[in-house]
Amino acid sequence: MTTLVIAEHDNQTLKAATLNVVAAAREISIFSDGQVHVLVAAVGAASVARAAAEVEGVAKVIYVDGPSLAEGLAENLAEQVLAVAGDYSHILFPATASGKNTAPRVAAKLDVAQVSDITKVVSADTFERPIYAGNAVAMVQSSDAKKVITVRTTGFGAAQATGGSASIQTQPAVADSGKSVFVSREVSKNDRPELTAAKIVVSGGRALGSAEKFQEVMMPLADKLGAAIGASRAAVDAGYAPNDLQVGQTGKIVAPQLYIAAGISGAIQHLAGMKDSKVIVAINKDSEAPIFSVADYGLxxxxxxxxxxxxMVL
Known part of the structure; x- marks a missing residue:
């Protein structure tokens, strides 16, 4: 029983989320007595394939290079996964925007039930996943011969990026499905750490009152700490911060070493996205704010x- 990990990348570098998924795949391989393979579907990304081959615990990298895979369109990537799926008992995606877009298509074509957002491997066919905005944990057992799984990356430590010596096997790319066309991409330029990978995150809420105050108060704190910036859904909806900074159930899931929540009340939706942080500091003048229920330190x-x-003291 061999497990296939679908690598996340930008055709230049292997994304950190892939390392967490490899860690989950290695746990599955212990129960299934199998290997971990990684699929790098890209164009002109031999360096990504080499990086994947160096990840500890990976036995083989399947490198597929073709123009249909240049922009990571879900329809084409799903077809490529299906082209190699026959040899695998488990197919794992990171529970990122790309993974969540592609995995359901693969599961539907294979006629299996997707197991979403797992945070723990209990056995080769049994997994834990949060439900009800993280207020409960469900144990899910799949009887499907092939298991299509998305992995919540914050639930697993990252595999070592070096130390491996996997072989690299090339395969032909699938043809363009013609179901979607890449038009353009707008990428936010940010000198700060990536939100989902940062060791420190400072987040602002609706109490900041305006986009100007959000910038004035939160940015200097992030700069001092070398932190990523986050925001509550209320702050995003109010226009204080862009959507890509939203932390929560419908935003990004983070689990940094330190999470500072400033002016965030702590609605269930927000807590679901950050309560696995190692140390949580809450700053709020409302003593009844729910954020204090999960905070290690409260001001x-x-x-x-x-x-x-x-x-002044930093």
Missing amino acids: EVDLFAAIPELL
Whole structure:
């Protein structure tokens, strides 16, 4: 029983999420007494394939290079996964935007039930996944011969990026499905760490009051700490921060070493995206704010007073 991991990349570098998925695949391989293979479907990305081959625990890398895979369109990537799926008992995707877009297509074509957002491997066919915005954990057992799984990356430590010596096997790319066309991509330029991979995250909420105050208060704190910037859904909906900064059930799931929540009440939707952080610091003048229920440290003060004082001692 061999497990296939679908690598996430940008045709230049292997994304950190892939390392977490490899870690989950290695746990499955212990129960199934199998190997872990990685599929790199791309164009002109031999360096990504080499990086995948160096990941500890990977036995083989399947490198597919073709123009139909240049932009990672879900329809084409799903067809490529299906082209190699016959040899695998488990097919794992990271629970990222790309993984969530592609995995259901693969599962539907294979006529199997997808197992979504797993955070723990119990056995080769049994997994844990959060439900009800993370307030409960379901244990799911799949009887399908092939298991299509998305992995919540914060639930697994990252596999070592070096130390492996996997072989690299090339295969032909599938033809363009013609079902979608790449038009353009707008990429946010940011010198700060990537939100989902950062060791420190500082997030602002609706209490900041405006986009100007969000910038004025949160950016200096992030700069001092070398942190990524996040925001609550309320702050995003109010226009204080862009959508790609949203942390929560309908945003990004993070689990940094340190999470600072400033002016965030702590709605269930937000807690689902950050409560696995190692240390949580809440700054809120409302003593009844739900964020304090998950915080390791709480400051019941006005954030506009607390953060400038904090900056003075950093």
